[in-house]
Amino acid sequence: MRFPALSLLLSLFFICTHVQADAAWPRTIATPKGPFTLQQPPQRIVSTSVTLSGTLLAINAPLIGSGATSRNSSVSDAQGFFTQWSAMAKARQVKPLYISQPNAEAIAAEAPDLIVIAATGGDSALRLYDQLQTIASVLVIDYGDKSWQALTLQLGEITGHEADANKVIAAFDQRVEAVRHKITLPPQPTSALVYYEDGRGMNLWTPASAQGALLQDLGFTLAAPPASFQGSTSMGKRNDIIQLNGENMADGITGNTLLLFAADEKTVPQVAKNPFLAHLPAVQQHDIFAVGNDTFRLDYYSASNMLSSIERQFTR
Missing domain, CATH: 3.40.50.1980 (Nitrogenase molybdenum iron protein domain)
Structure with missing residues (x-):
């Protein structure tokens, strides 16, 4: 037995949700370099910051390459990726692009549609900002003035992975609360x-x-x-x-x-x-x-x- 009214409502809901999804782009966020806008969800992200790479992996953003730090240290693996997320980077086939010193040529070779830069810290490639802008959109993120959760939400919003960001944060916050009481x-x-x-x-x-x-x-x-x-x-x-x-x-x-x-x-x-x-x-x-x-x-x-x-x- 069919219910025409219900079918009509579901059809309208389907149309509305798709219109809303389409209307979600372009997206703009505030950055240290001023308002930053993306016209559509990025598909090939390169991170010049090993700090930001872990958060991009956590929200399932399409990270294809990342800058690296010194290899085989107390905090890094043989590729120069941080040990806490190196296994995930390997599973996602994230490519190490350079060690410590940012390399614009190595970044360009990966044909990214978004390059993420840290505003401060030892892993900042801010000095290459103008050069990297000739390759792809460059997003400058300040991770030094916000909590891990706030950083995750910011990256989730601009990459279109806000649902992943919210899911990760909710699970983490539940664990924080459990540990706090324990x-x-x-x-x-x-x-x-x-x-x-x-x-x-x-x-x-x-x-x-x-x-x-x-x-x-x-x-x-x-x-x-x-x-x-x-x-x-x-x-x-x-x-x-x-x-x-x-x-x-x-x-x-x-x-x-x-x-x-x-x-x-x-x-x-x-x-x-x-x-x-x-x-x-x-x-x-x-x-x-x-x-x-x-x-x-x-x-x-x-x-x-x-x-x-x-x-x-x-x-x-």
Whole structure:
């Protein structure tokens, strides 16, 4: 038995949804270079940033090539891809285009229709912006001023993969909530930092960083350095880190717990033995914890690993 009215409604719904989908393009987002517009969903994306590549993979964007970092390090595989997403990149047949120094010729050879660049950081190819614009549309993304979730939504929106972005974020946020209720926090507040191997300096994560935002979501309170403290600003103008250097670096550490990023358990005794830090309460009370070598720059994969590390160390 047929229902003409229902069939008509379904037909109208089908037409309307397709009209809405077509009307979704072109799309425009705000970037450090001003408004950026894509006329249609990209089909061949090249990322010049190993930080952004992981997020593009997480949302199933059509990533065909990526810049790489030094091979076979504590954070990278034999291709120079970050270990947290290297298996996914291999499965998707993502091509490593160059090591560290951006190469416009290698990018052009892949015939991309979208090139993604980081606005700041060691993996930024911003100096090649004008040259890369002659190859394809160039999207500049600032990952230093937003959480991992916000970055994922931004990339999902402009690539047409917002449904994938929302799905990944929802699953991740559910896990954050589960871990938050499972752990017992160490003494607060917490100084979250990257410790230099030479022991002469560190980067302190601020609430504006993806790392700081995730810690706050888990219930941590970030320790702020004294108002009078002024950190240097290399690696471009960034508000996600404060650089602490030299004998006075301990002046910026006010937390009762130290969380070490871009570090494993081998770094903990190095920090504990640093004479410039010996007087800190966190050092004296042995409240020093490492959250993983892959946590210097967060994407879905490294953030998930960070959650696992925190869950393992603070579940009582």
